[in-house]
Amino acid sequence: MITYALRRLLLLIPTYVGITAVTFGVIHLSPGSPTLFHGSDGGSQEMSEASWKRLESHFGLDRPLHVQYGQWLTRSVRLDFGTSFSDGRAVLQKIAEKLPWTLLLSTISIVGGLLISIPIGIRSAARRGGFFDRISGVLLYAMFSVPSYVVAMLLIVAVVVIPIEAIPISGVRADHFASMTPLEKIGDISRHLLLIAICFTYPSLAFQSRFVRGNMLDVLGQDYIRTARSKGLNERAVIWRHGFGNTLIPMITLLGLLLPTVISGSVILEVMFQIPGIGKLFYDAVLQRDFPTVMGLSSLTAMLVLLATLLADLAYGLADPRVRYDSARA
């Protein structure tokens, strides 16, 4: 187990280098230079050759690509992602400003999503093919079939037209936020985040509850469930303790899939609700060819994806003694 964990941990290094190197190459080889966005005002004024060169060397873009990548890699190990091309501020600081909102939103949507989808999945597995199973299946798939920006628009229109004045449609805090008591502050932020949290959460409900349902059905078909029933245990204990308890292992996979989405954010929803998040930051950085910001964000995401996969694999072994880490399957 320890050997396996160490070996996997070591394997993270080449994978991380691979991801960042490909990203680095892709963004640097693409047409459109960051200097374009700096020197000329949207292309209205031509820059002289000399100032162009000066700008390139200022950003360190005049060196060979592998040298640039090597320098970036050695700095990134110390978590130094450099300064943004677009406004000259430290990339880490820019990320740190937006990260809390994205983290808050994704935590709400993951926890809320699981709290809703687990009971639905269990209930529909307990009576497979029954009324609840069919109705929830139809409703969840119906929700899954609407793009989130349509739902966002409908929610905004509904709140404005009805009108529900308690629910703000954009921003993260009220104007007089500073003068509020801590309790009021929490209330204010949750009112501001309500609509976007709904839009963040509902698309994943279908997949998650179907996932829980499928695993529950597997477990409920096992012999020990029949034994538990035949010894007269009440249905609730059978379903929750013997049934759900045994689906926790595949749930690790689900969490492993969800974890990387924690910092990805959603550019569309962030723009529609005017919430400062990672999605918008990344999208703008790509369009402006703000290399340091793109690299900083994608390497953070890459680390999180890799760690989540590794943790999920290791947690399997801890949760299920039958899992063995042979070298053949690793």
Place this chain on the structure above:
Amino acid sequence: MVWVSRRAWRRFRGDRLGFAGGVSLGLIGVTMILLLPFSTSWFNVQDLHGAVRANPTIAMPTSYDVYSVSLSESLLGSRFVGFGSMMHSVAGVFGFDDLGRSVFFRVGLGWVISMMIGAGAAVMATVIGVGWGTVSGLAGGAIDQLMMRIVDILYGLPYVLFVVLLRVVLADPMTDWLGGRSQLAGVVLVVLAIGSVSWLTMARVVRGQVLSLKTQGFVEAASANGAGSVRIMVRHIFPNVVGVVIVYASLIVPQAILQESFLSFLGIGIQSPLPSLGTLASDGVNAVNAFVGFWWLIVFPCGMLFTTLLAMNFLGDGLRDAFDPRGKCGMVGSG
């Protein structure tokens, strides 16, 4: 193989939702394909009799109200082509958009384009994913490690970056390659962008399936009989992963269509004037707000997107139940 699919078909027929999904998808598909000759020639025709941007109203303009023909003709010059009074009523069943184009014909063509994107991504994911997963699973050892780490790396790449750059870098070569048809090139690029991400999951799933098949008796028996690895792959592995592959491919189609709608909302999906269900929905969302109710710009494209995706998801779910080998003892769980 034959008996597996026959049993799956029997089970699938018993699943009313899945069956209904398949049937309605088929009906929509036939209608849209019959409409295709009309929608391809009319989707970009502007008829300013129907353009209502100047007069925000709740009422959907379907009637031929005379609205400054001379003005629109002078504005648009020779680009102005009216529908004529007969076509106008057909073109106007879903209303007109802000440029006076028929939403009906745009939805018609948009459906076909969205479906091409979904199908293209699914085919790409299936071909690459099954090949990659099978080879990786069968080879094992260092090759397996290497191939799966490549999948990990691609998984970790930032998707939006990838799509934006794919568009920028490949737009011109692709247009040249397709003989100057830049609109077609745009569609192909979106398919490439979505397909090149969709195959990763397929590869992982197929590899897992192959790993568990590899240890089973009939594969060992085949290799003991002297079958080569290609023969084992084609004769013994492929038939047994077909079920899983069909299920995943059927789920990729709606996901790709939804994915395209997000790309369109960001302006990096299908480019104007070509429509897709995604561009139509996002145009509608941008045109409608709490103060102007051009509801038909939202209701008809989104209704079509919604119906199609719902039917596909039911179909996919039905297929999964039908092909799931555990389904045969599934009724145990119903208590």
